[in-house]
Amino acid sequence: MVQDALALWKKIKAKGERGTTLYLRLFVFFAFFVVALVLAFLLILNIAGVFHIGIHKSQAWFENELEHLSQDISNDYGNLSVHGVNLSEKISKSMESYLKEARVAPSGLADHPELLEELLSLQMPDLLSALQNNKCGGAFLILDASVIPQAHMRQRAGLFLKRTEPNTVGTMGSKLHCLRGPANIARENSIELLGQWQMEFTGSETDFFSLAVETSRKRSELPLSRLYYWSPRRLLSGNSEAGMLLSVPLITSDGTVLGICGFEVSSMLFKQSYSPDNSVYARVFSVLAPVKESGLHMDGGLLAGNSYLNSALGGNIAVISEEDAPFNRYRSGEQGDYSGVQRTVRLYPAGSPYQEDIWAAAVMAPREDMQAAARKGILGLQLGIGVLCLLSLLAAAFVSRRYILPVLKTLEGIKNGSGYAALPKTQYQEINDLLEFLAAQDEAVSAALAEAKTGKTPASVGTERENLKPPDLDPEQYQRFLKCLETLSPAERRVFDLYVREYRAKDIAAELHLSMNTVKYHNGNIYGKLEVGSRKELLSYIRFMHCQQKREEEEHDEHLS
């Protein structure tokens, strides 16, 4: 293989020593010019940021969606928090009043399980009203007590009403189901039990309860508006739908924490409320998730977008990196690779014991979709430039060929042994001049050879030439020639007359005090006006003129004698 390469290199080098063809040189020149133009164009486009227009557009779109998402989440969650606090105040007051009538201290509720069903039943109107009037998937109330004595660490009495409806959130005509609570209370209010209904909450599913209640007890100096807590996404046992739960402590006037109440933002509600517009990016989705060191904790957050993402993404932590600036790059497990933007969302007010919990809203899409979108805009441009480049190169090849062809034909003619004077004129003055020059040289050499052969001077050769048979010209052609003579300008006529007197171009220039270029210029005009293609043809006509002249003189002499 090395030997073959060496042989090829030698061949190329040998070829190069002979020089490159005119056509190739010209083509390369044109091609270089085209490529330089295209590169300059690309540089200008790059400086103008045209190649990044796809990314900028994507960025603007994502930022816009994120702006709306974070705004909506802030507003909605803020409203729910406010209404949750209101609900807690109402229920706390109602419960305190009931216990007062029953002569039971709030702190002694756990010791009176017989009161629980009635106590809960009395809260139904407030709970139902709150559920109907708020953008939530459910409302609940959990007490630190159980109908089973001494079981209030393992079980807790309460109510959990869920809204199930088929479409975007509306508060009218929604169907309610009971997930937790005494069956009688549900039946009295014509609420069906869900398939996963249990009468009481279990301790293990209510860790958010413990956190909210313990914190309220420890931070009893804080107002209620600072004590609400948003749990990360969780699934109550037996429930099929997860959600975030807002827990607001139920506190009586003596500071006893009776339990919690609040709202649920279910997965379906979140999806219905915050799904981004997927007409531009089909697989775009929104996220609200807690932020920890390693990134977005998707297993604690909610997603809104195409459902297929939920199970794949929901359980994993998305790691944030900034590789894809201006976007963040999120990785989730082995297959999840997303690009997007995020922004911190404040769920808690200043002074809240939970304000260290950072939540973020994000809008993201599969990375491959983002890259495809960025490429899409440029692809057309690249294709266009590519086609333009190709066409330009083809044009360069075509023009070079056309430019060179006459020259090549002439050179071919020379190679084939045609005399310089017999070769057709080209469109290039320099070539024509060269051919004329060569033709004149050719004649001079022929004359010198003839002189050397016969010992006669050129003049005598010229006389002998005169005595040769006149050229065979069509009389009509000759008459046209004579007529065309009249169209010569005075300067051109002077040059022509000298040609008639067998002057060469050099001699004419000296005689008339003209430059060679001027003589060449007049030659071109003479040939054109007299409709001759070459000097040879002109000389033929001139010889014919001489012959005609001589004949006329001879006839005149005969007449006189």
Place this chain on the structure above:
Amino acid sequence: MKSRLKHFTVLLVALALLTAGCAKAAGKSPLNPKEPVTVSMWHNFGGEMQTTIDALIDEFNSTVGREQGIIINVTAITSSAELQKSLNMIASGDPGAPAMPDIATAYPKTAILFQQKGMLANLDDYFTEEELAGYVPQFVEEGRIGDGLYVFPISKSTEILYLNQTLFDQFAVENQVTMECFSTFEGLADAAQKYYDWTDAKTPDVPNDGKAFYAADSWVNLAQAGMRQQGDSLFDAENLNLDGDSYRRIWEAVCPPAITGAFAIYDGYSSDLSKTGDLVCSTGSSAGILFYGDTITHPDGRVERVEYSILPFPVFEGGEKIAIQRGNGMMVSKSDRTHEYASAVFLRWFTAPEQNMRFIASTGYLPVSKEAFENRMETEIERVEDYRIKKMLVAVTEMYRDYQFFVAPVFEGFDSMSKAYEQDFKQRMVSLHEKWIVSDGEASLEKMTAEALREWRGR
């Protein structure tokens, strides 16, 4: 130069032909993986079924959907009744009605409302005869309305008897009642009255507080089945047929225990009453099995472990073993070819034997493909992990061997007529029960039953 130009031209023409050929070949499917189409879906597979359906949809979106450019987006999951209510709103064009989804689970009685308004895609246009031959024929036929297939079979069920075996055993021992009572409605009614009296006697100081023994999720389905079992039909040319002896027998079996309280008249699903031990048995959809747990919760919070038995649908004495075939399908809204085609691709995949059996194993519905239904059931039942579903599938498989099945009629007024029947029947029974309680047992049950029938027939 000329030859080069010729070569270039030939190359261009070849490229153009190739592109055109590819476009033509791709023209059969309007889908484009690079521009996926989003298909919105409503379904009623909530609760414990939701995990399975979510996983199946995720799988579709990640595999076939990704390859062909389809994304199934579930925008609503709710009970069958609520879904039908919203769909009815859409069909009627009510103000505030939600937007029609691309695919929705629906019964034929709801689908007909859409079909008549030209709002549904004819699925015959997207499935070949050979493909449809792979499904259980009667399931496919149930979805035909007029000239086409508008409800694609997804999940089928029948009605069975759910029995709290634990509670029944406690009662049966003391009252010489055997399991035989469940083979006929008359036997069931008799057992119900005994149960009511037995539980009432437990609180002698409190009269008329006996517990209900039985409830039906659908009284109209019970009446339809009862009429068919006797060789008759509840509907006669789109009108209720209440005048004959067949209906009288049904009335005389059902009305007295409803008046006394032995039969519960309840607005919700019977499983609600079962959860609290307020019912011993009920008839309802075989797909409702997941609503019956293995515990009941007493009002004092005590949780008691119980065992349920699944029994075939009772038959009226002397009648044929006939039960209703239930279950909804999926209808595809008429939109554009791309969405309709994508919906059909999903339906084809979802009901393929492998996916269908996975769906069945965790929901309690019956498979719809012939291969699954006829060849794979026994093997698949062994693999089912949920013992409740396993029990139910065994019982239903036996029913399909011994019973005949009928499909509810499909005509425009059927849905409203059956809803009115259900509502009116319940109201009357509740009212009669209240009268009975007030009369303190002095009124004649037979007289009340006969009078009620007279009024019922004249409504």
